[in-house]
Amino acid sequence: xxxxxxxxxxxxxxxxxxxxxxxxxxxxxxxxxxxxxxxxxxxxxxxxxxxxxxxxxxxxxxxxxxxxxxxxxxxxxxxxxxxxxxxxxxxxxxxxxxxxxxxxxxxxxxxxxxxxxxxxxxxxxxxxxxxxxxxxxxxxxxxxxxxxxxxxxxxxxxxxxxxxxxxxxxxxxxxxxxxxxxxxxxxxxxxxxxxxxxxxxxxxxxxxxxxxxxxxxxxxxxxxxxxxxxxxxxxxxxxxxxxxxxxxxxxxxxxxxxxxxxxxxxxxxxxxxxxxxxxxxxxxxxxxxxxxxxxxxxxxxxxxxxxxxxxxxxxxxxxxxxxxxxxxxxxxxxxxxxxxxxxxxxxxxxxxxxxxxxxxxxxxxxxxxxxxxxxxxxxxxxxxxxxxxxxxx
Numbered sequence: 001x002x003x004x005x006x007x008x009x010x011x012x013x014x015x016x017x018x019x020x021x022x023x024x025x026x027x028x029x030x031x032x033x034x035x036x037x038x039x040x041x042x043x044x045x046x047x048x049x050x051x052x053x054x055x056x057x058x059x060x061x062x063x064x065x066x067x068x069x070x071x072x073x074x075x076x077x078x079x080x081x082x083x084x085x086x087x088x089x090x091x092x093x094x095x096x097x098x099x100x101x102x103x104x105x106x107x108x109x110x111x112x113x114x115x116x117x118x119x120x121x122x123x124x125x126x127x128x129x130x131x132x133x134x135x136x137x138x139x140x141x142x143x144x145x146x147x148x149x150x151x152x153x154x155x156x157x158x159x160x161x162x163x164x165x166x167x168x169x170x171x172x173x174x175x176x177x178x179x180x181x182x183x184x185x186x187x188x189x190x191x192x193x194x195x196x197x198x199x200x201x202x203x204x205x206x207x208x209x210x211x212x213x214x215x216x217x218x219x220x221x222x223x224x225x226x227x228x229x230x231x232x233x234x235x236x237x238x239x240x241x242x243x244x245x246x247x248x249x250x251x252x253x254x255x256x257x258x259x260x261x262x263x264x265x266x267x268x269x270x271x272x273x274x275x276x277x278x279x280x281x282x283x284x285x286x287x288x289x290x291x292x293x294x295x296x297x298x299x300x301x302x303x304x305x306x307x308x309x310x311x312x313x314x315x316x317x318x319x320x321x322x323x324x325x326x327x328x329x330x331x332x333x334x335x336x337x338x339x340x341x342x343x344x345x346x347x348x349x350x351x352x353x354x355x356x357x358x359x360x361x362x363x364x365x366x367x368x369x370x371x372x373x374x375x376x377x378x379x380x381x382x383x384x385x386x387x388x389x390x391x392x393x
Contacts, residue, residue, distance in 0.1 A: 026073055026075050029075060030075050030076070030077060033077055034077060034078050036090070037077070037078075037079060037080050037090040038080055040080075040090050040091065041060060041080035041082065041088060041090070044057065044058075044082070044086060044088050045057055045058050045059070045060065045082065045086070057084070057085075057086050058082045058083060058084030058085065058086035058088075059082065059083050059084055060080065060081070060082060060083075061081040061082050061083040062080075062081050063078040063079060063080055063081060064078075064079045064081055065077070065078065065079070066079050144363060144367060145363060148363060148366040148367060148370065151366065151370050152198055152199065152366060153220065154220070155220055155221045156187075156197055156217060156220045156221040156222040156223075157189075157221055157222075157223065157224075158189065158190055158223055158224035159187030159188060159189055159195075159197065159222060159223075159224060159225060160188060160189075160190065160224055160225065160226045160227070160385060161187065161188040161225070161226065161227055161229070161328075161332055161383070162185060162186070162187055162197075162222075162225045162227070162228045162229070162247075163185070163186040163187075163188075163228075163229045163230065163332075163335050163337060163338055164183065164184065164185045164186070164214075164228065164229075164230045164236075164335075164338075165183075165184055165186075165230060165231065165233075165335050165338040165339070165342065166181055166182065166183050166184070166231075166233050166236075167181075167182050167184075167342050167345065167346070168180060168181055168182065169182060169349055169354075169355060169361055170354040170355070171203065171354065171355045171356075171357065171358055171361055172354055172355070172356055172357070173203065173357070177354060178203055179203075180201060180202070180203050180355070180358060180361060181201070181202060181203070181206070181209055182199065182200075182201050182345075182361070182365055183199065183200045183201075183209065183210065183213045184196065184198075184199050184338060184341065184342075184369065185197040185198050185199075185213070185217060186337060186338050186341075187222070188382055188383055188385065189385075190224075190385055191381070191385070192381035192382055192383045192384050192385045193376060193377055193379070193380075193381055193382055194337065194373075194376040194377075194382045195373050195376060195377050196341070196369045196370075196372060196373035196376070197217060197222065198213070198216065198217055198220070199362070199365055199366055199369055200212070200213040200216070201358050201361050201362040201365065202358065203358065206233070206234045206235030206236075207234075207235030207236075207238050207239050208235075209235070210233070210235050210236050210238075210239035210240070211238075211239035211242060211243060213239075214239055214240065214243040214244065215243055218243065225244060225247050226247065226248075227247065227248050227249075227250055227320070227321075227323075227324060227332060228240060228244060228247055228248070228249050228250065229249075229250040229251075229252060229321075229332055229333070229334070229335050230249070230250075230251070230252060230335055231251065231252045231255040231335060232251055232255070232259075232314075232317070248320050248323065249317070249320060250317075250318065250320040250321045250332060250333060251314075251317035251318045251320075252318070252333075252334045252335040252336075253281050253318045253321075253333045253334050254334040254335070254336060254339075255334075255335070256277070256314060256315060256317070256318045257274060257277050257278070257281075259314070260273060260274075260277055260307065260310065260311065260314075261273070261274075263304070263306050263307040263310045264304065264307055265303075265304050265306075265307070269304070273300075273307065276296045276299075277296075277311075277315070279292055279296075280292045280293050280296065280315060280319075281318065281319075281333065285322060286319050286322035286323070289319050289322065290316070290319070293311065293312070293315055293316070296308075296311060297311055297312045318333070321333040327383070327384060328383055328385075331382065331383060332383075337382075341369070341372055344368065344372070345365060345368055345369075348364065348368055349361075349364065349365075
């Protein structure tokens with residue numbers, strides 16, 4: 001089936017250009033592309049409009065407006081639609097559709113990499129001659145949601161060591177700026193490699209949030225946990241006891257040492273107290289650590305009674321690691337591995353400053369964690385774990 005170019009169409013385009021100059025180019029292109037798409041639909045249907053044909057593959061179904069940004073400005077085209085089993089999209093706009101999708105993915109990637117929406121708009125305007133709003137950037141970022149959800153809900157397996165941590169970001173809700181908790185879990189697999197297992201974002205009560213997060217890990221198949229390392233986050237103890245009742249807990253020694261400084265009565269004692277606490281943690285065995293702790297508590301009983309009491313009650317929570325194989329103790333006695341992740345997250349989220357909702361925060365955090373976890377899982381071994389060295393704790 002052949003088609004001839006409509007002479008009236010060409011005459012109309014020529015008249016537009018002659019009367020309006022370059023201002024008529026946009027309308028001329030619109031008319032020409034619309035005609036080309038109309039002809040292409042007839043070819044795809046193997047029948048002209050209202051033509052009876054035994055070879056017809058479908059039926060015309062009107063038109064749908066679509067505005068594209070071009071170098072001549074925005075142009076609204078009439079895209080021919082079809083009904084039936086035929087999958088049709090005009091080749092005249094196919095390249096534009098691919099370019100539009102590529103641009104949206106690029107915007108999403110810039111958003112995830114921490115580029116501010118103002119800078120994204122400036123970049124797009126420089127490259128494409130048009131600007132985008134922060135709303136459009138956020139909408140493009142939602143293209144990642146499906147893949148990110150799959151990652152957050154992927155099945156888990158055996159992870160002997162579990163490290164969990166929390167951080168907070170500002171989220172706007174009902175006109176107020178609220179602290180939103182971001183919970184992150186890291187696991188060390190039997191092959192000794194690390195992986196980020198999951199993330200949860202919520203404004204809910206601490207214990208409720210922690211319990212739901214830990215339960216979600218179990219529901220996804222997490223098993224074989226022999227030790228959990230974390231700081232003493234609010235609500236975590238009750239949640240951990242409920243979800244992992246028989247798994248020993250190692251309180252992060254780094255945070256313990258920091259927390260102790262609040263009970264030191266004089267500034268000139270801080271370095272001395274820090275050295276004393278390190279001497280406990282650096283002991284060769286738990287009995288030696290407990291003996292050293294008793295000496296320190298007795299030393300500060302009179303000069304700093306509140307510090308002595310705090311040390312006696314809290315430092316033993318950082319000694320669980322002595323039950324692990326000696327080769328594992330150094331890396332499992334703190335949550336520093338996640339602290340470094342949090343530092344990178346902070347560097348990226350600092351650009352945004354605050355998030356319009358929890359979903360926007362979860363999207364950005366998840367995308368960054370996926371990148372880090374992939375590097376870990378394909379990188380070097382974090383711990384040498386095998387049946388001969390794995391102790392029962």
